[in-house]
Amino acid sequence: xxxxxxxxxxxxxxxxxxxxxxxxxxxxxxxxxxxxxxxxxxxxxxxxxxxxxxxxxxxxxxxxxxxxxxxxxxxxxxxxxxxxxxxxxxxxxxxxxxxxxxxxxxxxxxxxxxxxxxxxxxxxxxxxxxxxxxxxxxxxxxxxxxxxxxxxxxxxxxxxxxxxxxxxxxxxxxxxxxxxxxxxxxxxxxxxxxxxxxxxxxxxxxxxxxxxxxxxxxxxxxxxxxxxxxxxxxxxxxxxxxxxxxxx
Numbered sequence: 001x002x003x004x005x006x007x008x009x010x011x012x013x014x015x016x017x018x019x020x021x022x023x024x025x026x027x028x029x030x031x032x033x034x035x036x037x038x039x040x041x042x043x044x045x046x047x048x049x050x051x052x053x054x055x056x057x058x059x060x061x062x063x064x065x066x067x068x069x070x071x072x073x074x075x076x077x078x079x080x081x082x083x084x085x086x087x088x089x090x091x092x093x094x095x096x097x098x099x100x101x102x103x104x105x106x107x108x109x110x111x112x113x114x115x116x117x118x119x120x121x122x123x124x125x126x127x128x129x130x131x132x133x134x135x136x137x138x139x140x141x142x143x144x145x146x147x148x149x150x151x152x153x154x155x156x157x158x159x160x161x162x163x164x165x166x167x168x169x170x171x172x173x174x175x176x177x178x179x180x181x182x183x184x185x186x187x188x189x190x191x192x193x194x195x196x197x198x199x200x201x202x203x204x205x206x207x208x209x210x211x212x213x214x215x216x217x218x219x220x221x222x223x224x225x226x227x228x229x230x231x232x233x234x235x236x237x238x239x240x241x242x243x244x245x246x247x248x
Contacts, residue, residue, distance in 0.1 A: 006206035007218040013205060016198060022099075023194035024226055030108065030190055031177045034115035038176075041116070042123035046161075047153060049124070050131050064124075071121030076114070077182050083114035084186045100189060107188045111180075119176050126168050130161030170238045174231040181227070195223045 010016055048057075048064040071079070084107070093109040095102050134157055142152040162169070184193035198205070202215040 003206075003208065003212040003214040004218075006208050007202075007212060007214040009207060010198070010202060010205045010215070011218065011222065016205065019194055019198065020191065020222070020226075023189065023191040024230075026108065026188075027177070027180050027190040027192075028230070030111050030115060030183070030188075031180050033112045034119055034180075035173055035176055037112075037116045038119040038123050041120040042127055043158060045120065045124040046127040046131060047158075050128055068121045068124050071118055072125065076118045076179055077185060079118050080111070080114040080182055080186055083110045083117070087113050104189045107186065111183045111186075111188050111190070114183075115176065115180065118179075119172070123169065123172055126165050126172060127158075127161055129168070130163075130165035131157065133164040134160045166238065166242060170235065174234055177231055177234070178227060181223075191226060192223060195219050 045064045045068060048060050049068065052058075052061045052064070087110045089106045089109050093105045095105070097105045097108075100108065138156055138160065139152060142156045147155065180190055181192040183190050184196055199211070199215060199219050202211045202219065203209050206212065206215060
């Protein structure tokens with residue numbers, strides 16, 4: 001068979017697809033976990049940076065500023081390596097889970113931590129932009145209706161802020177899914193690392209005994225297609241939600 005047929009033959013193997021799909025699942029697990037945690041932490045950071053400007057809260061304000069600026073202005077890959085080396089792992093992730101070895105479950109935890117730390121800083125600035133777009137009169141209106149500070153932020157200000165930043169926030173979420181591919185550099189178990197492992201042994205599966213240029217296009221093209229499907233589906237889902245709510 002020719003090289004291209006040999007390369008596509010790799011994808012005809014059930015175990016190969018099972019291996020790739022499992023990596024895709026863990027990519028989604030890591031990304032969704034990081035996004036969910038980042039939305040919570042970044043909301044707190046954005047609120048602190050925007051409103052904790054009075055002298056008694058100055059330490060909190062400065063901590064939020066420094067956290068955001070340090071993580072936003074340094075590479076994600078740096079924090080992946082730092083988390084891999086220095087991040088402690090809870091006992092719950094110190095033994096085999098989800099069909100992974102204990103080493104892989106530890107890497108799963110560290111990968112989620114690294115992404116969360118980085119994305120929290122990026123999303124905090126996005127949310128802060130939404131907070132600045134909320135009219136100041138909303139605070140007075142909320143206070144006259146009997147809302148306290150926490151209630152005002154949770155029920156009045158943050159929902160409006162999030163509505164203002166939906167497109168930008170979606171873009172960052174898509175970026176987070178794509179950024180998870182950096183985790184392949186520390187031998188984790190997500191999609192890109194698994195495709196790289198298949199690539200390194202492609203000669204065993206394509207029937208030619210050697211790794212061909214066509215293997216690169218076929219295998220990495222498959223990974224690119226999977227990332228595209230995930231991110232494009234997210235875009236369609238958000239647009240559907242916006243249309244349903246009449247926000248676009």
